Structures are given as C-alpha cells and as structure tokens.
C-alpha cells in the first residue's frame with residue numbers, strides 16, 4: 001500500500017471521492033462559509049496529540065454542516081470514537097499506519113461501545129452504539 | 130479481596146459506582162489491556178502509546194512506572210480505601226502517596242500489572258482515567274465539603290457533574306496541555322481555586338446558585354493567579370460555559386512550545402479582555418442549543434451525597450486531647466467536628482500511608498465517620514463527620530495506627546512533592562528536606578510556639594508542591610550538579626491567595642535549615658501576640674526576614 005487509506009465503520013477503503021474538497025488546516029484562519037458550502041471537508045491533524053480538529057469538527061456540525069467530514073492524519077484506532085463523536089464520518093490515514101494497525105483493529109475500535117457520559121447528563125440514551 | 134461493602138449500613142455509597150460507570154470503567158480497563166498488548170506487539174509505537182497510557186494514569190518515573198489513581202472530589206468510601214490498601218500491598222511496596230490534587234500515587238508499578246490493577250480498582254468504583262495527559266484532570270474540591278461550617282452548598286454534586294461531563298469528552302482529550310479544575314463551595318476557599326486552570330467558587334444570590342469563574346491560574350515556571358472572567362455564572366450555564374472555555378482554549382492554546390501551552394499563557398498573551406470576549410462569543414453561540422442537565426439525573430447525583438449527620442449534644446474537648454485540637458475543624462452540625470488525620474509524622478515522607486494505615490483509616494471511618502473519608506490538598510486525610518463524643522475513642526484508634534500526629538497547620542505539616550526520590554523531572558530532593566526540617570524544629574521544641582505556618586517544598590520548577598503558595602516556599606534546583614534550595618516568602622493558598630517572592634540566592638541543603646531557623650527566630654522576636662508568621666511578614670515587609678535568612682551567607 002502506498003496510498004492513504006480511508007477508515008469508516010465498516011473498515012478500510014480506497015479513496016473514492018472525486019468531487020471538490022475543502023481543506024482545513026487548524027493553524028490557519030478558517031473560512032466558515034466556504035466550508036459549510038463544501039460537499040466534503042477534510043480537516044488535517046498534524047499529530048495524534050493535536051486535538052484541534054475535534055473542536056473544528058464539532059463546531060462545523062453545530063454550524064449546520066451536513067456534508068462529508070473527513071479527518072486526515074496519523075490518528076490511531078483508539079481515537080476512532082472521538083473522531084466519530086465529534087462529527088467526522090471517516091479518517092484518512094497514511095499507508096504505513098494502516099500497515100502497522102491493520103483493518104481488524106479499526107473494526108474492533110468501531111464496534112467498541114460509545115457509552116457516553118454527556119448523553120447520560122442530558123437524559124439521552126447514553127449507551128447507543 | 131475485601132471489596133464487599135462494609136457491614137455498617139451507614140457507610141456512604143461509592144458515589145461513582147453506579148451501573149453506568151461500572152460498565153464504563155470495565156470497558157476502559159479492557160481497552161487499556163488491549164493497548165498494552167498492542168504496544169507489546171508493535172502495533173502502537175511508544176510515541177503513540179504514551180498519551181494513551183498517560184490518559185490512564187500511568188507515568189514512567191525514575192525507577193518504575195507510577196500509577197496515579199483519582200479520588201474524585203477527594204471523597205472515598207471505607208471500601209475504596211481498602212481497595213487502595215490492596216493495590217499498595219499486592220502490586221506496590223506496601224504504601225501509597227497522597228498528592229496535592231486529591232490523587233493517590235503508587236510508585237513501584239510494573240507495566241504488565243497495570244491492567245490487573247485497573248480491573249481491581251474498577252471493581253471498587255475507582256479509576257486512573259485522565260489523571261495525567263493533556264486532558265481535563267480530576268476535579269478537586271474542599272476536603273471539608275459537606276461538613277464545613279462555612280459552606281454555601283456542597284460542591285461535590287457539581288464536581289461530579291463536571292467529572293461526568295469531562296470523562297472521555299471526545300473534544301478535549303488532546304488539548305495543548307493539561308487542564309485542572311477546582312471547585313470551592315464554602316466562604317473560605319480551601320480548594321486553591323486561583324491556582325487552577327479553571328477555578329469555580331460557588332456563590333448564592335438570593336435563591337440562585339452560581340459560580341465565580343476564575344481562569345488562568347497555575348504555578349510551575351510561570352506562576353500566575355487566575356483572573357475572574359465571570360463574577361456570577363448561573364448554575365444552569367455551567368456546562369455550556371465550560372464548553373466555551375475549553376473549545377476556545379483547544380483552538381487558541383499554543384502547541385509550539387509546551388512551556389507556553391497552559392491556558393494561563395493563552396490568557397496572558399491574548400490579554401484578559403480579548404480572552405473573555407472569545408469565550409463569551411462562543412458561549413453565546415452554543416448556549417441556546419445546549420441541552421439542559423436532566424433534572425432527574427442531577428437529583429440522583431445529589432442523592433449520592435448523604436445529608437450531614439443529625440445534631441448531637443456538644444461535648445467539650447477533653448484536656449488530654451488539647452494538642453489534637455489543631456486537627457479539628459468546625460462542623461456545620463452541632464456536636465460534630467471534621468477531623469484531619471495528619472500524614473506528616475515527623476521524619477517520614479509527607480503524604481505517605483501504608484496499607485495497614487489505609488485499612489485502619491477505613492475501620493475508623495466506619496466506626497466514627499459514617500464510612501466517609503476525604504483526601505485533602507494538603508496531603509492529609511479527613512474524617513468529615515465525627516461526633517465530639519467519639520473523639521477520645523477515635524484518637525486512641527489513631528494512636529494505635531501511628532496516625533495521631535497533632536501537627537495540622539504547623540511547620541511540620543509540610544507539603545512536599547516526590548522530588549528526586551521518584552520523579553524523573555526532579556532537580557533536587559524534596560522528601561528528605563521535609564523530613565530534616567520537621568525533625569529539626571521538633572527537636573528544638575519550637576514547632577508549637579511558631580504556630581500556623583504553611584511550608585511547601587517542590588523538587589523542581591514544575592512546582593507540584595505549590596511552593597509559590599507557601600508562607601515559606603522552597604524550590605529545589607540543580608546548580609552545576611549541586612542541589613540548591615531557593616526560598617520564597619509570603620505566599621498564601623487561602624482567601625488572600627498570593628504568590629511568594631523569591632528571597633534571594635539559593636541555599637545548599639546544609640545551609641538551608643540554619644537559615645530557616647534564623648528566619649523563624651526573627652519572626653518570634655518580631656511578632657505581636659497571637660500573630661501568625663504570614664501576618665507578621667505582611668505587616669513588617671520582607672526586608673527584616675530576608676536579612677535574617679542571609680545573616681549566615683547562603684552556603685554557610
């Protein structure tokens with residue numbers, strides 16, 4: 001593999017996106033209107049420890065973004081639920097990471113419970129998958 | 130394992146051990162087991178594993194791994210204390226170390242044992258989640274919560290709400306830097322809210338409960354007292370306001386330099402006004418759509434914290450226990466006191482408790498404090514609800530366990546970090562220095578005479594022992610391979626929160642104690658009757674005291 005891999009709830013995929021893509025670099029000023037109008041927004045993570053993308057995703061969804069939301073960068077499978085909960089649909093990971101952390105690990109992460117204290121607080125179903 | 134709830138039905142239920150959390154903790158323990166396995170198989174690199182293990186409370190120290198277990202809002206049941214004793218005995222060297230942030234640390238852990246320990250803790254409703262790493266840490270509060278005579282409202286239901294909200298919050302697990310929250314519910318701030326990334330001071334206006342919100346406090350290499358950014362935040366706005374602060378910080382905090390990444394630097398660099406505007410703008414945006422806290426859920430949280438005991442007839446303290454009076458704090462209910470059990474016996478490491486002592490505390494708590502135990506930020510243990518009539522029996526029990534040191538608030542009630550004995554970041558020893566100071570002044574017979582004195586010793590610039598807030602603070606540095614102890618004067622962790630000022634050049638470890646003795650003798654000579662060290666210092670200014678410190682040179 002030398003292409004990036006797209007990870008979704010059902011495992012690894014090759015990139016199948018051919019339309020326009022709006023890129024967000026958390027370090028730069030974000031043009032929110034342009035992002036909201038895009039069919040796919042890709043938010044870059046410089047490192048797994050740089051969590052700015054999670055806030056950006058949540059804010060985009062809160063602002064009404066309904067398109068496809070993709071995280072790009074070296075996130076690990078343990079962060080899959082955080083990405084999904086903040087509004088990402090998928091993660092685009094580099095090939096070396098996909099080789100080291102095979103699809104089975106990501107499938108396991110995707111199947112893991114999303115038990116959520118915040119839903120509990122607000123009286124919503126807190127154990128939904 | 131002795132994890133069954135104690136026979137005494139009056140014991141407080143483990144507040145966080147409800148079914149939801151029990152399942153959550155079990156899942157997290159299983160997840161961590163999987164992460165350790167994947168680290169060993171190479172699927173996770175050390176760099177990837179590090180933030181994951183830190184988020185589960187596991188640090189790599191000088192000699193071994195250290196596991197930091199959270200004691201949410203400092204409240205433990207007797208059964209939970211016994212679970213800690215078991216960890217100390219089975220997986221450590223028979224003791225644990227209580228910290229200034231209501232955590233307990235086990236210093237000699239094998240990485241391979243960590244998943245079993247987390248399972249064991251989860252069985253008692255305890256965990257190490259978010260006790261480390263760049264995330265929202267254990268929420269701390271007043272050790273006298275629910276008991277203190279000057280309490281406005283018990284802060285613990287709010288602390289628990291914040292704990293739930295911040296646990297595995299998907300947005301805030303990879304912040305620029307760690308984020309510490311403290312909440313005080315009493316008139317007197319015993320939670321050091323001004324030295325936290327975010328401090329909440331509970332207030333009442335008429336019937337309404339709200340919070341003074343303080344942001345950007347912190348010690349370390351750039352000590353700063355927090356700024357008030359809201360004077361009265363209505364209770365219902367608490368979570369959306371926290372969301373606004375955290376998401377603003379997550380985006381605006383610096384990520385290019387870890388020494389400039391705390392929110393105190395964000396605030397200082399942006400300026401208070403711009404920072405407040407950024408938070409308020411985000412708050413205004415999210416507040417209307419923010420789901421309210423389910424009233425039934427919050428009522429259930431409140432119900433976990435039992436009402437204080439019923440009043441009893443007041444009983445005067447027997448004269449034989451006069452020295453123990455320092456360890457007693459006024460209680461909101463007649464005939465009761467809150468008892469601080471000092472973990473600072475002279476000459477032993479401050480904040481340490483053996484497994485046997487933990488079990489003794491659990492037994493005594495069941496017998497005399499409704500099974501409730503608190504851990505204070507002064508690294509002591511509090512039995513919050515003791516009837517005055519039980520004090521002689523409790524005292525006898527403490528004597529038998531070697532826990533009856535009557536030095537709360539005195540010079541030997543020192544806060545000291547682990548320092549060079551354990552900590553990989555340390556530049557000097559702190560525990561041995563604390564031991565030497567405590568025994569020196571005890572042997573001089575001056576300790577009681579000196580009276581209230583807050584002495585804090587950190588083993589490096591990270592200031593884990595809050596030395597800037599000590600009436601006397603000591604910072605151990607490394608000067609060309611030699612330990613050098615820098616003294617700060619005039620700090621205060623209480624309502625009159627203040628950062629101490631550096632007195633001058635550092636002392637060698639040999640010169641430090643004579644210098645402190647000169648300083649304190651100068652105080653005894655200058656003080657007005659009944660005046661505390663800190664008050665004499667404030668009244669007279671530091672010059673006289675600086676002169677006394679350096680009267681012997683700095684390495685004499």
Ligand code: SF4
Pocket residue numbers: 546547548549552553554555556587588589590591592593594
């Ligand atoms: S102050 Fe320094 S030496 Fe002490 S515990 Fe903190 S990091 Fe370690």
